[in-house]
Amino acid sequence: MEFDPSTLKYNEAGLIPAIAQDATSDEVLMMAWMNADAVRQTLETGRVTYWSRSRQSFWIKGETSGHIQELVEFRIDCDRDCLLVIVNQTGAACHTGRRNCFYTLVDNGVEHITLEVMD
Amino acid sequence: MEFDPSTLKYNEAGLIPAIAQDATSDEVLMMAWMNADAVRQTLETGRVTYWSRSRQSFWIKGETSGHIQELVEFRIDCDRDCLLVIVNQTGAACHTGRRNCFYTLVDNGVEHITLEVMD
Numbered sequence A, B: 001m002e003f004d005p006s007t008l009k010y011n012e013a014g015l016i017p018a019i020a021q022d023a024t025s026d027e028v029l030m031m032a033w034m035n036a037d038a039v040r041q042t043l044e045t046g047r048v049t050y051w052s053r054s055r056q057s058f059w060i061k062g063e064t065s066g067h068i069q070e071l072v073e074f075r076i077d078c079d080r081d082c083l084l085v086i087v088n089q090t091g092a093a094c095h096t097g098r099r100n101c102f103y104t105l106v107d108n109g110v111e112h113i114t115l116e117v118m119d
Helices: A036-045 B036-045
Strands: A016-022 A028-034 A049-052 A059-060 A069-076 A083-089 A104-106 A110-113 B016-022 B030-036 B049-052 B057-060 B069-076 B083-089 B104-107 B108-114
Touching: A016 B030, A028 A036, A028 A049, A028 A083, A028 B016, A036 A049, A036 A059, B030 B036, B030 B049, B030 B083, B030 B104, B036 B049, B036 B057, B036 B069
Parallel strands: A016 A083, B016 B083
Antiparallel strands: A016 A028, A049 A059, A069 A083, A069 B104, A104 A110, A104 B069, B016 B030, B049 B057, B069 B083, B104 B108
């Protein structure tokens, strides 16, 4: 079946969550949002592109930082309301300079930072 | 720092997205939503518990299907608006009977089903 981005289920703001997973390490890098045009751009360019809710603009991941995400696989979930993009990540996926955004672990009711900022 | 579920950033419906990843295979299994009480229950019981938006009730994953998710790690992202739960998954994570929900691959503009229903 031909893929049509308009067949995905977007929320009331026209957005769908997209989970980025590293193609090599399999770590979950981050979650951000796409609209239908960001989905199209991601597939057309092979460069993962989100929609920035704070800036209300396209966010071509790594455009300013150089920490780009090259698209390897584009997957849709069973309800068509969540995306999984498998990527080749250059550098840090997280804006804090860490490899991924999920560096805070809750263990026995206490928060621990488990990743260091990359050089 | 002691973890307080009320310090997470929930959306206007009081929900936060939670990504479930398999502790053994590293595959991304599913994405669902939690409210603050589901976060507390998940941490207290070690059984991953979501909030069902369609049923407007707690959804103790696997309670009816037996396809439970035993919590291995509970992680928070940098913006505190997304969770990553690393789990031991029993059986199929997806309601379609597939191991994970992201079985639809978009390749060269065409959708492909890449996972079979488990026995």
